[in-house]
Amino acid sequence: MATDKINLTIDDTQVAGKVGMTVLEVARENGIYIPTLCYHRQLTPYGGCRMCIVEIEKMRGLPPSCTTPATEGMVVKTNTPQLQDFRRGVLEFILTEHPHVCLICDRRQRCKPFDICLRSASVTERCVLCPENGHCELQEVSDYVGIKEIKLPYTYKREEVYRNDPFFDRDYNLCILCGRCVRMCQEVRGAAAIAFIQRGSRTVVGTAFGHPLQESGCQFCGACVDACPVGALAERARKWAGEPDREVVTTCPYCGVGCQLKVELKGDRIIEVLPHEENETNRGQVCVKGRFGIQEFVYHQDRLKTPLIRRDGQFVEASWDEALDLIASRLGNYSKDEVAVIASAKCTNEDNYVAQKFGRAVLGTNNIDHCARL
Amino acid sequence: MTNSIHDIGESACILAIGTNTNEAHPVISLEVLRSLRQKGGKLIVVNPREIGLVRHATLWVRPRPGTDVPLLLGMAKVIVDDGLLDKTFISERCENFEEFETTLKDIDLPTVSEITGVPVDRMIEAARMYATSKPAAILYTMGITQHSHGTDNVMAIANLAMLTGNIGKPGSGVNPLRGQNNVQGACDMGGLPDVFSGYQQVGNEAARQKMEAAWGIQLNPVRGLTLTEIFDAAHRKDIKAIYLIGENPVLTDPDSNHVQQALEHLDFLVVQDIFLTETAKLADVVLPSTSSVERDGTFTNTERRVQRVRKAIEPIGDSRPDWLITCQIAQRMGGKGFDFSHPSEIMDEIARVTPSYGGISFARLEKIGLQWPCPTPEHPGTAILHTQVFTRGKGKFTPVLYRPPAEVPDKEYPxxxxxxxxxxxxxxxxxxxxxxxxxxxxxxxxxxxxxxxxxxxxxxxxxxxxxxxxxxxxxxxxxxxxxxxxxxxxxxxxxxxxxxxxxxxxxxxxxxxxxxxxxxxxxxxxxx
The missing domain is CATH 2.40.40.20 (Barwin-like endoglucanases)
Known part of the structure; x- marks a missing residue:
């Protein structure tokens, strides 16, 4: 059987890939950076932003690596002066409509948190007012390409900022029209709640007839927010929470799919819950409840915090010892046919195992069930 | 599920019956879309309601609620009459086919159409589409099971899958989608009246002796009451005390007023939950438990995959994880074998006494979840069930008959x-x-x-x-x-x-x- 392994040379390095992979995928897999904006690993290649162009020997022009299949013996260059010039040209066009003080401000290296901006930028366009500042893909790409100044005239788009939808804000003044949100919504989620509306230079992402998201078929899964490379889409609750300092992978507590989630923490506080990508269950996708529905109930003021014992019809706070002693003495008074244990489809395997063991081994009853049928 | 979630995307045809997948299992519906878009698959939606999935369906069959059995029998008849059945699979892997085939002879499609409200040609189209596009997967949820003839519905589905050989292969299968994060695990762990963990019958002498040896105590051989029976018994005051963990039956069980009365009739009710639920409000003692992000453990998802739950934050207030609370009560009552210091030790005991979880440990789950059966520490887990033989040996065709729902519309309740x-x-x-x-x-x-x-x-x-x-x-x-x-x-x-x-x-x-x-x-x- 023929092997499906192929060998390429990228930037003078021998690398291996598999038949069916694109040049970009082979490069990424081998740790070689090629700048991209419209590319997203969960979406079909789009070839729109032209940042990922490469030079390939015996091939005309500058093919985009995201749509070019890798073949045996290819010799690829990803970072030549010609490529960088070309990228810089395209990027400058993108930046004529994207606030870019964050890229070219002379104080960029010097400003510390809480420094007051020294009027080098208009109030609405300051770097600190972009929720993605510091982890923006456009900044990353611009730094790689080397943008020092924008020679072309710049216009602020004056698009409406949508702050009334549940969970996330949409500021299309920061949008670079990469289409990742639109394609994610159509291709992966099948909701097609958003699309490019208007044409030409007025193109913008929006809903049919400008309806609110809630009336547009939006499922609020947040996949668009996660796909957005810039600050156009941002989860409202975590917008200014800063960078997480650790991450815990766990399983979603809602339905039976068992999506793997990344719980992002700052100190001991959950600031965000994101879909986990490297798993067999949900592969980087999640629904509205897992994405946005966890922190609020976890930290809700109505959470039970101490044991409660009913005395004269009223609940009274009690210590654990008091409550557990009371339960142990009361439950001990009934025969095995007078008691029942109701376990839980919400609790862990370990909780349930212990619960049925308690019922069977201590209370002596098999009256054990849970809501499996409901 | 006989197959895995990601496997659904590999199907050539998906029959989604009694499942509002895109609302109840949103991420699984993405696999349905993947099959449609990337594999050119077909989607048959059988649902009385115009659910979101209908928009993507190749064919929408809209029966009246509670008429799934005649519909599935009608489809089976079309498959048999058209000779679209998988004869090799039936003869090698199944039994009792002749008896089932005989019952199909009495099925008359126009009558089925009258009962179900589904036009005959649509029924034929659905049957042919399911039988000729292989592999074909069936997805179902409570729309199939929550009926007074739920078991018959499931049997009828199993018959259809066996008839076309759609069992034990990638992209095929009979896939009930479980509704709660750990309903699969709660069943696997023996949170049921008739079985210990791993579905070992309490009435089975050998199983019980094994558990008695493991736990060092004599066990009750008589199966217990189910949830609905427990509330009936409480209503009659036969059950006097309930220890309830993390459920809210006042809202989730049928005939709420009856449940509420039953709980009020109790002499003693303990509820463990994270909030003061409608049910907890009726309790004598309420214990605060931790949410899943405050505890370690495992959940088993709908595809039988045991996955880690990890503690991200400290417990809120003075709350404690449920396993710890139960162990502390058990120990106060003189129970032996409840001195666990971490959930991983509980999983080690589960693995010792539960064959299908025999190879599962927290160490193995660190990187990726494992699908049971996973009997040994070297076993990679099982993505697809029944690939060689069925659990019972041969797949048995079970003849089913149509029974109308227990309550049908009349003049007063139309x-x-x-x-x-x-x-x-x-x-x-x-x-x-x-x-x-x-x-x-x-x-x-x-x-x-x-x-x-x-x-x-x-x-x-x-x-x-x-x-x-x-x-x-x-x-x-x-x-x-x-x-x-x-x-x-x-x-x-x-x-x-x-x-x-x-x-x-x-x-x-x-x-x-x-x-x-x-x-x-x-x-x-x-x-x-």
Whole structure:
């Protein structure tokens, strides 16, 4: 059987890939950076932003690596002066409509948190007012390409900022029209709640007839927010929470799919819950409840915090010892046919195992069930 | 599920019956889309309601609620008559086919069409599509099981899959999608009246002796009561005390008033939960437990995959994880073998006494979840069940007959009520109703009613309506929509203010003891 392994040379390095992979995928897999904006690993290649162009020997022009299949013996260059010039040209066009003080401000290296901006930028366009500042893909790409100044005239788009939808804000003044949100919504989620509306230079992402998201078929899964490379889409609750300092992978507590989630923490506080990508269950996708529905109930003021014992019809706070002693003495008074244990489809395997063991081994009853049928 | 979640995307044909996948299992519906878009697969949606998936369907079959058995029998007849059956699979892997085939002879498609409301040609098209596009997977949920004939429905589905050889292969299978994060695990762990962990029967001498040896105590050989039976017994005051962990039966069980009374009749009720739920309010002692992000453990998902739950933050207030609370009560009552210091030790005991979990340990789960059966520490887990033989040996065709739902519409209660979930809320709302954004999107329960029925009753969209069944009445806003077919109204189960289960019928399936949530008779009136 023929092997499906192929060998390429990228930037003078021998690398291996598999038949069916694109040049970009082979490069990424081998740790070689090629700048991209419209590319997203969960979406079909789009070839729109032209940042990922490469030079390939015996091939005309500058093919985009995201749509070019890798073949045996290819010799690829990803970072030549010609490529960088070309990228810089395209990027400058993108930046004529994207606030870019964050890229070219002379104080960029010097400003510390809480420094007051020294009027080098208009109030609405300051770097600190972009929720993605510091982890923006456009900044990353611009730094790689080397943008020092924008020679072309710049216009602020004056698009409406949508702050009334549940969970996330949409500021299309920061949008670079990469289409990742639109394609994610159509291709992966099948909701097609958003699309490019208007044409030409007025193109913008929006809903049919400008309806609110809630009336547009939006499922609020947040996949668009996660796909957005810039600050156009941002989860409202975590917008200014800063960078997480650790991450815990766990399983979603809602339905039976068992999506793997990344719980992002700052100190001991959950600031965000994101879909986990490297798993067999949900592969980087999640629904509205897992994405946005966890922190609020976890930290809700109505959470039970101490044991409660009913005395004269009223609940009274009690210590654990008091409550557990009371339960142990009361439950001990009934025969095995007078008691029942109701376990839980919400609790862990370990909780349930212990619960049925308690019922069977201590209370002596098999009256054990849970809501499996409901 | 016989197969895996990612496997669904590999199907050539998906028969989604009695499942509102895109609302109840949103991420699984993405696999359905993947099959359609990347594999050119076909999608047959069988649902009385025009659910979101219908938009993507190749074929939509719209039966009346509670008529799945005749529909599935009709499809089986078409497959047999057209010779589309997998003869090799049937002869090598199955038994009792002849008896099943005989019962199909009496099936008459026009009669089936009359019962189900599905046109004959559509039934034929669905049967041919399912039988000729291979591999084909069946997805189902509570729309199939929550009937007084739920077991028959499942048998009819299994017959269809065996008939076409769609078992034990990638992209095929019979895939019930489990509704709760760990309902699969709670069953696997023996949270059931008749089995220990791993479905080892309490009545089986060998199984019981094994558990007695492991636990060092004599065990009761008599199977216990199911949930609905427990509440009946409590109502009669035969059951006097209940120790309840993390459930809210006042909202989730059929005939809520009856459940509430049963709990009030109890002498002693302990409830462990993260919030003071409708059920906890009736308790004598309420214990605060931790949410899943405050504890370590495992959940088993719908594809039998055991996955880690990891503690991200410290317990809120003075709350404790459920396993610890139960162990502390057990130890106070003199129970032996409850001195676990970490859930991983509990999993080690589970692995020792449960064959299907024999190879599972926290160390192995660190990187990726494992699908049971996973009997040994070297076993990679099982992605697809029944690849060589069925669990019982041969797959048995079980003849089934149509039985109408326990309660059918009449003059006084002329409409059928069916219930279900919505994307933006979850079950009894204990968690989801605490989330502002979700409540902004779906803030109250509604009664979905067809425009024709609504017009006849003088109801317009947004009206306050009263829905009455033989068991109780609730009020909610009307949502006039063609999502509901004529004669059928739909309510969600999330809201205590319009609790659909005040209305539902506690008629049980004789085998599975599952209540008939999906069909009961009601009347709807405008609330003045």
């Amino acid at each position: 409409l059928v009520l069916t219930t279900g979930r919505r994307l933006f809320q979850y079950h009894s709302g204990t968690m989801s109703r605490k989330v502002k954004g979700l409540n902004l999107i779906v803030k109250e329960g509604t009664v979905e009613i067809n425009p024709v029925d609504a017009a006849a009753l003088g109801i317009v969209h947004g009206d306050n309506v009263r829905v009455t069944s033989r068991r109780g009445e609730v009020t909610a806003k009307a949502s006039v929509t063609e999502v509901s077919q004529r004669g059928v109204v739909f309510m969600d189960i999330h809201f205590a203010e319009s609790a659909a289960n005040v209305l539902t019928n506690a008629a049980l399936d004789p085998v599975a003891k599952i209540p008939e949530f999906k069909v009961c008779a009601v009347k709807v009136e405008k609330n003045h």
